[in-house]
Amino acid sequence: MIFNNLKNDTGFYIPMYNKLGFKSYVTPRLLGDIKLDYHTYLLEPTTEIDLTSSFFSRHVSFYVDGKPHFLNGNSESQQTDKIDVELGLLYQKVTRHNKKFQLDVTTFVPLDALMESNVITYQNTTSKTQRLKVIVATPLYGRSADNLRDHRHVTSLLNRVEVLENCVVLNPTLSFDERGHKKNELNYGVYASSPQLSVEGYYPSLEDYVKNGSLQFPKGLDSLVQTGDYVEGKEALGGISFKTIEVKSQEVITLYFNLGINHSKEQLISTFNKYSQSKTIAIAFEEVKTYFTKEVSKLQFHMKNLEYSEKLNYIPIQPILRRFQGNSYLPHHDYGKGGRGWRDLWQDLISMIMYNDSECRSLLLNNFAGVRIDGSNATIIGDKAGEFLADRNNIVRVWSDHAAWPLLTTKMYIDETGDLSFLLETQTYFDDQFTHYTKKTKTKKSTNHQLKIQNDTIYGTVLEHLILQNVVAINNVGSNGFVRLEDADWNDGLDMASKKGETIAFTHFYINNLLVLAELIQKLETPKIELFESLTKLILNKNYSLDIFFDDVHDFTDNKVSIDKEILASELTKKATLVLKQINKYAFMREGGLQSYIDNDGNFLDSSSTLSLTGQTMALLNQTLSKTQAKKVSNVTKKHLFDRMIGGYRLNSNYQDVKMNMGRAYGFAYGTKENGAVFSHMSLMYAYGLYQYNFVKQGREAYQTLVNQAFKDKSVVCLGIPEYFNNEGIGKYLYLTGSATWLLKLLRTEVFGIELSFGTLRLNPKLSKDDFIDSIAVIKTYVHNKPLQVTYHNPKKLEYGDYRIASIQMNGKEVINEFQSIEGDLEVYLDEIV
Incomplete structure (x- = not known):
């Protein structure tokens, strides 16, 4: 550049x-x-x-x-x-x-x-x-x-x-x-x-x-x-x-x-x-x-115009940089002592999956060794494989969203590869002095951070780890029935509502995760699923509370028990449905927007004049809304939070208050960092959610406004996209941001339609007519361990919604839109809907 x-x-x-x-x-x-x-x-x-x-x-x-x-x-x-x-x-x-x-x-x-x-x-x-x-x-x-x-x-x-x-x-x-x-x-x-x-x-x-x-x-x-x-x-x-x-x-x-x-x-x-x-x-x-x-070169785009494409094609370096630099060592990233956080670990793997990195499977499996037997996890990942730490700067915390991300990444890996057997691989559990979701400690712990009974190391399947995390999280609810905020969720600045705070936003995530787990369980060929006994009780026994569960796993001695997979899937689905009813009953506001949080006094954060983007994003991203509800949410969100002049969707309204009952974020000047800035990560996940509901015009406006802001000289962003834009539209916290991964995932999966499900590829492009250069748009990516170029031809300059895939050619021969294997590049011809 x-x-x-x-x-x-x-x-x-x-x-x-x-x-x-x-x-x-x-x-x-x-x-x-x-x-x-x-x-x-x-x-x-x-x-x-x-x-x-x-x-x-x-x-x-x-x-x-x-x-x-x-x-x-x-x-x-x-x-x-x-x-x-x-x-x-x-x-x-x-x-x-x-x-x-x-x-x-x-x-x-x-x-x-x-x-x-x-x-x-x-x-x-x-x-x-x-x-x-x-x-x-x-x-x-x-x-x-x-x-x-x-x-x-x-x-x-x-x-x-x-x-x-x-x-x-x-x-x-x-x-x-x-x-x-x-x-x-x-x-x-x-x-x-x-x-x-x-x-x-x-x-x-x-x-x-x-x-x-x-x-x-x-x-x-x-x-x-x-x-x-x-x-x-x-x-x-x-x-x-x-x-x-x-x-x-x-x-x-x-x-x-x-x-x-x-x-x-x-x-x-x-x-x-x-x-x-x-x-x-x-x-x-x-x-x-x-x-x-x-x-x-593992992920490149040719779209909109040549200058735009050139700038866009630097962005794949950002997830690579964060993998090796963690979240430290750059001018704005002057906190911490190296390493990545738990959330970063899983989101960086999303990019590795898209890049066809050969280490993906082993790294993915290794990451589960950071899960504790009570469903919490180590929060810092060291530089070496298998190196996990309980905390950053000697402060032990639980982030309420941490249990949500591993399933998202694992499901993507399974969809890309068809490797459903990965769920039955086994891994250890992280062990240190902390129990009861880090609220208590114990004196007896292992020397190598691996949970043991006597001298025998305890293993569980990847599926068991995933079920444990999500079942504990969705049962860890406050008085209003939503997931407890604990020490913060995705927004690290919401760190002062650990007693009565709740995250409605990530309750959406856990609802969807339970449904995804149910789907995965039913796809497995085995009729029975092995889980440790206390986890089984937490799922099946309505009188078995989370507090009893924490007490039971404090000094872990459980045996494994088998559950019929249909019963297990059914119980997870029932739980998801029950919690979704709670959202539909209490979380919607008059205009149709969603509450995102409950503060430390037990009150809903938002009123008719305020809104937080996180709740709207997580609802759309996890598709917990009907299309009618989603449309209302998108309209309300644009009304309250969209600011074209600085990059698009702000993270929240201006609450005009420091809000000591929520967190440090509201002590920041409005329009900076986690208090109302255009936070790229959440904005792009919101755009992704809009695309999932086929609100392509709104989704494109959301991500294009952000990307265009990053590409302006006035934003002072050298390469890629930043963590956020302030009130002057200046980008802050460059390079080491998970937003790059979500932009790439949005472009690859939703815009260019590289959709994989359990190893099968189907093309479902949502390109707008302005995304084409001389009627052509191209993505270079990896599918089924092979480099693949997909070229979309739109000679009639049709808008999304007006075209269909008329034909697909591979090696000069027409093929159907369903691929278990790829033997050449794809030429895709769009034509009017008949």
Whole structure:
């Protein structure tokens, strides 16, 4: 993506990573941090406020005829520079022009090295010879993000900084943590070399270099040291000074500027040297582009117009990024310590299923190991397979929506593959000190987080895990008969209604989940289903309460019992029907909109003048409404929440109140984050629900308004779609958002009609006439483990509702619209409805 003459780069950045665990991000001003994990930062950790103001990053000074200019463009004379930016998969190229010179910087992370490469070229664009001096002066942080303000000075006393040829290496003695100090094994390095420049000396100490000045205007330029020197107990600086040279008119000077981390100092230096060769760097750069282009090629679209399609086709990188970056390490994502949340885990798998990732089945099975025997689950997922944690930041919580998502993803996997046998695979249960939906604790727990009876590990089928989660959730109701909100649902900001709060919104989800489970159970060939005894009682015995269930599984000793599958399916259906009656009786408002929540005083949140999008979304998404009800809901929702100027559907009305009886969300300024912003994730799920009811015009308006907002320059969204848009229509929280997955799922399943059910594909396009480019719309995806291109032809420019599939051709032969296998690409011809 090319941004010529970029005027506003506030908020612009691109993340980079490789599968070795190296992570960084970079802005057009070369700001941004570099790390392996929360405790291993090479450059100082940064947040949104640092996107334009910090010098504690990739800082390089260019003294042109004695006057300082900077790689980040922050000198006074550079404020009128023309800046061109190219953002790609996954790299950044920046070209900075002014009357004196042109600076080009290409930044990327090689696939096979724990380092970031910056290739810098300086060109004298005047007609006169210039005197040029280059100084790399990049502060090395080399410790945990905790130490940004916790023992910042004390941890600098641990620093040992060594000067090597073309390189400054920081190797702290300890990793500082008052819970238990560890010997540090990591080396952090800054390297710079040039075919045209020779090193004059080094600045390994930030204090000595700055010397009562600043990084921008240092006063310690006379404190140069040479190779072999060593500094202790000071903040480290990757300072490398090159001798002044004369640069002729139009002459180009190249600088290789690398930053890396390694356990081995020798390996660090070897890597730096390897990537200071033009041929090696060129090959590595092409490998990065090829690798990530291949990753996103698994799902591509040709629709609306070419520019729109190009921007749309960057979005598949977003779920991949979140899989490896979690929800941390980017400017707005400055919370948590890495890893993904439980909800993220399942929604990211949706994209993996669409991408035909070979790891899907094993990862899906592995995820069920995070479910506790009481139906709750671990909330944080570590970097390693099977690594689950009870909480984030030592706060244990239950989100009322967590049990809903695993079935959605599992059903999609079964529909895509036909692999119904997956439900009968077995998995362990997560065990820690928490019981009774985390409200109580126990002293006896396993050492490896696997539930045991004596020394025997307890296993249950995937189906048992799913039934457990959903049955417990739908029985965990408040006084109004809806699922208890607990510590929040999908909206993490609703965290102050744990006593009397209820989520009507996710009650819809659990109703549908019970019906889906009933369908899956009936599809299984086995006549009996095995469940542990307490779960069986919870389903079949009306006098067996959830409190008794929690007591019974506190110290788990249950045996398995068998239930006739028809009886089990029938009981789940009855429960779903009963709860749906409760919604129809109490949750509808006068205009036809739905209540979404009950607050901590036991009162419905909304009145005739307010509305929350979540309740409307979950009702449509889970198809718990009649078409008449759904139509009323869509009309009311647009009236209350649609704002075309900032991206579409707001998350809620303005309640004009902090609402201490609901949660922190209402302390945010209205139109920001979870309080009334256009929250992409919920907006796109709402659009998906509209499409499911064949409200295509409304659904298209919902998602197109959001996507178009993301693609506007004023939104300051570099690539993809953000988590939300604020009141100015500016995108916030880029890249690491589940909304990307839902946009892709919406386009693939509903718009392009790639509908699979238990392994059988049927095409059911809901393309509007404006979705076609020269009467053609194309999707490239995977079906049945094979790449598939489906091309829709609409020569008569018919609108949705006016066309039908007239014929489908595969390999030049006409085929029927039902596919158990795919042997070639599909050409689909649309014509008028007869």
